[in-house]
Amino acid sequence: MKRLVFTLPIVIVLVLGGFLLWGLNPGRNPSEIPSVLISQPVPQFQLASIEGVGVPGLSTDDVAQAGEVVVVNVFASWCVPCRAEHAVLTRLVRQDGVRLMGINYKDKPEDARRWLDDLGNPYERIGSDLDGRAGIEWGISGVPETFIVGADGLVLFRYVGPVTGPKAEAKFMQALEQAQAQAIESAAEPAQAMAESSS
């Protein structure tokens, strides 16, 4: 009993101190909302294309049944950070051969068209989300936001804000490589199982 009385305050202080230290960590962003979409299938949505851009619209199946890792980027011509992020995304597509699909969030078609003409279009598909309803399905809080969807159609990663700067890009690339490694692994598995059953 006596030992308990002496150790209990120490234990409480240690636990509280741990929490406070965690709270003081400058790397922690308290306004970061964990996404419920992680490890969930791609949400249901269907978006028409932007007229005159030359790429088709975007729906759930386009993303979920691509059979490859897909990066889904929510962007708008009125969003200034998107402009900076555009260069990073373009590089991802050109250099790394990433499959990039876009959701054009609450944007006027003519503005979006001009923006893409200006900067180039790295997206293979763009859905025009005029009323922002698809954005809600994806649980976004603003633009830009970028998602990585695995080959199995599950959302693996969400990045809030522009993927620009070495820190953000490193974090994003790590998640992307992980997703691709996972896709290769799961693609190899059925083949292996087949080989085993035939032998």
Next chain:
Amino acid sequence: MIKKSLITLSVLLAMTLPANAVEPDEILEDAVLETRARDLSRQVRCVVCQNQDIDSSNAGVARDLRILVRERLTEGDSDPEVLAYLVARYGDYVLFKPPWKPITYALWLAPGVMIIFGGIAVLFVLFSTRRRRNSTENLSDADEAEIAEIIEKSATKKNMVEN
């Protein structure tokens, strides 16, 4: 004169009412549904300006969510169903009142546990000081005798040194 200034004052005071974020085009014609929508909106956190509810937030997403809440209600959803719909997309984070489930047990129980532990600690401290005070007041006869002996001994020792 007084009447005039009173009128001016009341008009000015009326202008100090908080500005409503709910825009006229969002408001439902059905008053019952509208009150339910307002009530629900106050329980939902705006995901952009995170300490505001969507009822008072001017953010674009907040407006979209307000419209969505009203849409669900007119389609016949119950209040919990509307909230569940939002939680499915934005997580428990959108609710100002966190639900009772294993991950939030610590959150809900911590205040009670702290009060109980604090109370026990306070009682413990009060009780132990009282007991200490009591014990100094009432020495047993044996203790008194022992103390008298010690005093006498030290007194004789002192005398010896002085001599």
